[in-house]
Amino acid sequence: xxxxxxxxxxxxxxxxxxxxxxxxxxxxxxxxxxxxxxxxxxxxxxxxxxxxxxxxxxxxxxxxxxxxxxxxxxxxxxxxxxxxxxxxxxxxxxxxxxxxxxxxxxxxxxxxxxxxxxxxxxxxxxxxxxxxxxxxxxxxxxxxxxxxxxxxxxxxxxxxxxxxxxxxxxxxxxxxxxxxxxxxxxxxxxxxxxxxxxxxxxxxxxxxxxxxxxxxxxxxxxxxxxxxxxxxxxxxxxxxxxxxxxxxxxxxxxxxxxxxxxxxxxxxxxxxxxxxxxxxxxxxxxxxxxxxxxxxxxxxxxxxxxxxxxxxxxxxxxxxxxxxxxxxxxxxxxxxxxxxxxxxxxxxxxxxxxxxxxxxxxxxxxxxxxxxxxxxxxxxxxxxxxxxxxxxxxxxxxxxxxxxxxxxxxxxxxxxxxxxxxxxxxxxxxxxxxxxxxxxxxxxxxxxxxxxxxxxxxxxxxxxxxxxxxxxxxxxxxxxxxxxxxxxxxxxxxxxxxxxxxxxxxxx
Numbered sequence: 001x002x003x004x005x006x007x008x009x010x011x012x013x014x015x016x017x018x019x020x021x022x023x024x025x026x027x028x029x030x031x032x033x034x035x036x037x038x039x040x041x042x043x044x045x046x047x048x049x050x051x052x053x054x055x056x057x058x059x060x061x062x063x064x065x066x067x068x069x070x071x072x073x074x075x076x077x078x079x080x081x082x083x084x085x086x087x088x089x090x091x092x093x094x095x096x097x098x099x100x101x102x103x104x105x106x107x108x109x110x111x112x113x114x115x116x117x118x119x120x121x122x123x124x125x126x127x128x129x130x131x132x133x134x135x136x137x138x139x140x141x142x143x144x145x146x147x148x149x150x151x152x153x154x155x156x157x158x159x160x161x162x163x164x165x166x167x168x169x170x171x172x173x174x175x176x177x178x179x180x181x182x183x184x185x186x187x188x189x190x191x192x193x194x195x196x197x198x199x200x201x202x203x204x205x206x207x208x209x210x211x212x213x214x215x216x217x218x219x220x221x222x223x224x225x226x227x228x229x230x231x232x233x234x235x236x237x238x239x240x241x242x243x244x245x246x247x248x249x250x251x252x253x254x255x256x257x258x259x260x261x262x263x264x265x266x267x268x269x270x271x272x273x274x275x276x277x278x279x280x281x282x283x284x285x286x287x288x289x290x291x292x293x294x295x296x297x298x299x300x301x302x303x304x305x306x307x308x309x310x311x312x313x314x315x316x317x318x319x320x321x322x323x324x325x326x327x328x329x330x331x332x333x334x335x336x337x338x339x340x341x342x343x344x345x346x347x348x349x350x351x352x353x354x355x356x357x358x359x360x361x362x363x364x365x366x367x368x369x370x371x372x373x374x375x376x377x378x379x380x381x382x383x384x385x386x387x388x389x390x391x392x393x394x395x396x397x398x399x400x401x402x403x404x405x406x407x408x409x410x411x412x413x414x415x416x417x418x419x420x421x422x423x424x425x426x427x428x429x430x431x432x433x434x435x436x437x438x439x440x441x442x443x444x445x446x447x448x449x450x451x452x453x454x455x456x457x458x459x460x461x462x463x464x465x466x467x468x469x470x471x472x473x474x475x476x477x478x479x480x481x482x483x484x485x486x487x488x489x490x491x492x493x494x495x496x497x498x499x500x501x502x503x504x505x506x507x508x
Contacts, residue, residue, distance in 0.1 A: 003141050006356075010364025014372055018059075019070050019365065022052075023373045026071040030078020031380065034098075035086060036399070041079035042335045042442070043222035045072050047403065049215050049343050050410025065347035066362045070369040072343055073323075076336050077129060077370065080279065080316045081377050084121040088114055088308070098315065100283045104300060104307030116249040117308050120257050122381040123249075124313035128265035129374035132320025135269050136327075136367055140356065143328040147353035152460035153471050155330075157481035159454045162331040163447060164485040165274065174492055176439045184447025185454075187212055194452075195459055207419045214342040214448060216411050220424045221441045223407050225431020227400050232432065248382075249305075257309035260290050268314030272321025279315035279322075279334075286314035320370070326351055327363055330453070335442030338449045345449070 013019060033044035052071050056064035083098035088105035101121065108117040150158070163181055190201045191211030202208040249257070267289060268282040290310040291300045300307050325331040330352030332338035341351050349359050356363050411424050434441055465471035472478050 003137060006141070006360060006364045007137060007368060009360065010366075010368035011371075013066055013361050013365030014070070014368035019067055019369060020372065022055075022067050022071040023074050023369045024376055026074020027078040027081075027373045027377050027380065030075040030080075031082035031377065033075060034079035034082020034084075041076050042339060042445075043226055044075045044079055045336055045339045045343075046215075046218040046221075047223045047406055047410070048072060048075055049339070049346070050219070050413055051406065052343075053346070054410070054413050061347060062359065062361055065344065065349050065359070066365045068347065069340065069344060069362065069366050070373075072340055073366055073370060074373045076340065077316065077319045077373065078377060080319050081122065081125045081381055083315070084125075084308070084312050085118065088117045088121065098283070098312075100287045100311040101308055103287070104302070104304050107301065107303035108305065108308065111303050113303070116253050117305070119249050119382060120253060120305055120309050121312040122378060123254075124257065124261040124264065124309045125316040125381075126374055126378040127261050128268060128313040128317035129320060129370070129377075131262075131265040132269045132272070132317040133367065133370050133374070136320055136324055136370075139324055140328055140363070140367070143324065144353040144356045147329050148357075150353070150477070151475070152457040152464065153475045153478040154481065156454060156457040156461055157472060157478040157485070158329060158331060159450050159457065161481045161485040161488070162325070163443070163450060163454075164488045173438065174489070174496075177443050180434070180439055180441065181443040181447045184444035185451045187217070187444075188448050188451025189455070194456065207417065212423065212448075213411075213415055213420055215346065216415065216420045216423050217427050217448060218339050218342065218445055219407050219411055220427025221431035221434070221445065223403055224424065224428025225435060225441070227403055227407075228428055228432035229435060230396060230400060253305055256305050260286075260306040260310035261313045263289060263293070264310035264313030265317040268317030269321040271314070272318030273324050279318040282314040282318035283311035286310040323366075323370075327355055327366075328353060330355075332446060332449065335445050338442070338446040342445075342449050 014023070029048065030041070030044065033041065049068075049072065052068040055071075056067045059067060084101050084105065087098040087101035088109050105117045105121070108114065188211075190208055192199055192202075192209050199209060264286040267286050268279070271282040271285060272279065287300075287307060287310060290304075290306045291297050294300065294304070294306060296304070319336075322332075322334055322337050326337045326341055330341070330350065332341045344351050344362075349355070349362055407424060407428075408421060411420050431441060434444075461471050462469070472482065
């Protein structure tokens with residue numbers, strides 16, 4: 001079968017009534033998640049995993065997995081859409097990838113052009129979503145065919161590269177990111193060892209024999225962590241919301257935005273494909289590129305529409321690009337895709353090269369649903385801009401109890417153990433303490449998901465080589481991945497050391 005045949009089969013899955021409903025619910029919730037400052041796509045997706053598990057409990061395992069991942073992916077790229085709303089209206093990013101949008105978006109809002117900024121953000125996001133999906137369709141099958149030829153040594157090195165990439169780019173401090181990565185790997189070793197059958201770090205507690213539940217930790221760290229942060233730090237964020245008059249952009253706005261949208265989409269897609277780079281980096285790069293290519297760079301920071309169109313296109317394209325390493329190689333490139341990977345594993349579906357062979361309905365159904373979801377987002381966001389803007393005004397006293405309730409009921413509905421509720425609470429406190437002290441949580445989640453797979457592939461490789469570690473260096477592809485991983489960690493470190501030496505020389 002050709003790629004187009006697989007895609008048409010995917011549309012047959014995506015057009016099932018329940019999947020259209022799940023896609024719609026996902027993008028609506030995603031937009032709301034993006035609009036509400038502080039929640040973000042990671043918290044939103046983590047929070048909804050137990051909800052989707054409950055909603056799809058009556059379906060066949062394959063159909064349940066397809067429906068769940070369609071909804072969760074809708075939340076992911078929907079949040080990228082919604083993040084621009086608070087950036088433009090309140091000068092408060094809904095999530096980290098929308099930080100750059102505040103520079104020109106809020107200035108446009110102050111000039112009475114909030115509607116034009118929001119609609120260009122929506123159009124750019126739609127165009128970027130379609131461009132990144134075309135890239136996903138074209139690259140998914142060839143990449144998975146190449147990846148099928150990988151052995152355990154190549155997989156070990158590739159997963160190590162994924163960890164190093166996220167650790168090298170997450171947070172302000174690489175040291176703290178690496179500490180969180182190691183902590184996540186340690187948590188992943190709890191339970192019965194799959195090879196020897198020996199209990200590790202269980203302290204004779206039968207509840208720990210199956211390991212720590214990924215879902216409980218993800219919901220606790222992200223969703224409950226944000227709740228504790230809001231309560232304890234009394235984040236009211238009562239900014240003045242800019243008034244929205246004209247929603248549709250002018251012909252000149254469209255003309256000025258066309259090239260930045262295309263450029264941002266392509267740049268964002270290729271940055272999104274790189275493990276660890278993510279939407280935030282893509283939006284920053286796009287803004288720098290637009291300022292460099294602009295005939296009027298002095299306008300940036302004063303309400304240049306290209307400063308909204310480029311970054312908003314880039315962060316949405318990056319979310320589509322990040323799906324490529326997740327689906328084809330089984331390597332999540334960001335915290336959110338790590339949570340999506342954990343959700344698939346919950347349904348006994350392993351992302352990676354065999355996903356397209358063993359579960360084509362899930363893989364192609366997801367890709368097709370993203371086309372439908374992006375169209376839904378454009379139709380929703382253009383006329384309902386003013387409605388979503390009202391969500392910003394939701395009082396925290398109503399919002400926080402809803403998040404806590406969904407977290408506790410959701411985790412209990414999946415696990416049916418009070419231990420997981422205590423663990424959820426502990427992870428919530430831990431999530432708050434980590435974020436308060438600038439320890440990034442994404443590397444921990446990624447390490448928790450990848451840890452067992454890294455260990456299994458390392459053991460398989462060592463079994464093949466009779467415990468000779470040189471197998472990881474004698475295989476050309478494995479060696480290449482290890483070299484890139486080392487570069488990914490060393491380059492930021494060398495740049496930081498170089499920056500310090502420049503400052504010392506200047507002071508002298």
